[in-house]
Amino acid sequence: MRRIELTTIEDLPARIESIKVSLERIYGIKIGVEFRAxxxxxxxxxxxxLEKDKLALILMKIVDEGYRVPIITVRKGGEYYVVDGHHRSYILAKMMEEMVESYVLRFPEEVSYRAPPKRSMENLPIIEPAPIDDPILKAWSQIITLLKYYEGIYDTQFYMKVEVIPIENITPTQPEVSKRQISSIGRLLVPILCVKYGEKYYVLDGHARTLKAREMGLKSIRAILLIPRGKVEYGIVKTAERMGLKSIDDIRIIE
Known part of the structure; x- marks a missing residue:
């Protein structure tokens, strides 16, 4: 597995200066810097x-540790082009954050930044630069995989929201889980992934974690909900109904 370097608050001043100096050399100008949301x-x-393993790591850090490092942008008119912090920006957008802190590089009025063609951050392709060996990071990356999968099959943007949900309101979408898979879980380090339909939460990933939570005597579990931009009729709901799955009590635990 490759080493992923995330920008830290301590790294940020040097990173800003490096990008600023590089652009000043390219354009032959002096660039100002301001901090704003x-x-x-x-x-x-x-x-x-974007790179899936880096997205997964940033998602994990934001959810578990409150990771927040300002991005670096260049202003052109009323638009801002990200020059450092694409992965942070994408995850924050998908978590329905409205504002992001940024150090903005200001060009003189008489000089225009040569911006690339305007595209949506959310529509950037996501690549897998290397296999993910770490099982925890791999589980977080599955959230990104399923987010993009659901966007593809329903042709709409999906977003993420962290909630603690009652186990009694969870509906499984697979009929079996192995006893070995449940027993291999020590701590519940990764949220389950669900969609909500009516008052029920349908599990997309994390059946074994849900059963482990019940085994531990928990009444609720941390989840990431996928939330569509518009109304969606989930095929997974009908699949669960066809299999007769209404609660986690309906999951068979196999050897």
Whole structure:
């Protein structure tokens, strides 16, 4: 598994200076810097793709540790082009954050930043640069995989919301889980992934974790909900109904 370097608060001043100096050399100008909160919807990428393992790591850090490091942008008119922080921007957008902190590089009024063609951050392709060996990070990456899968099959954007949900309101979508899979879980380090339909939560990933939570005597479990931009009729709901799955009591635990 490759080493993933995340920008830290301590790294940020040097990173800002490096990008600023590079752009000053390219354009032959002096660039100012200001700190401000920007609407996430005003951000546009300057990179061509995102990396799944890095997205998974940032999602994990944001959910578990409150990871927040300002991005770096260049302003052009009323738009802001991200030059550092694409993965952070994408995850924050998908978590329905409205604002993001940014260090903005200001060009002189007489010089225009040569921005790339305007594209949506959320529509950037996601690549897998290397296999993910770490089982925890692999589980987080599955959230990204299923997010994109659901966007593809329903042709709409999906977003993520962290909630603690009652186990009694969870509906499984697979009929069996192995006893070995449940016993291999020591701590519940990764949220389950669900969609909500009516008052029920349908599990997309995390059946073994849900059963482990029940085994531990828990009444609720941490989950990430996938939330569509518009109304969606989930095929997984009908699949669960056809299999006769109404609660986690309906899951067979096999050897």
């Amino acid at each position: 920007l609407p996430v919807k005003s951000l546009f990428p300057t990179e061509d793709f």
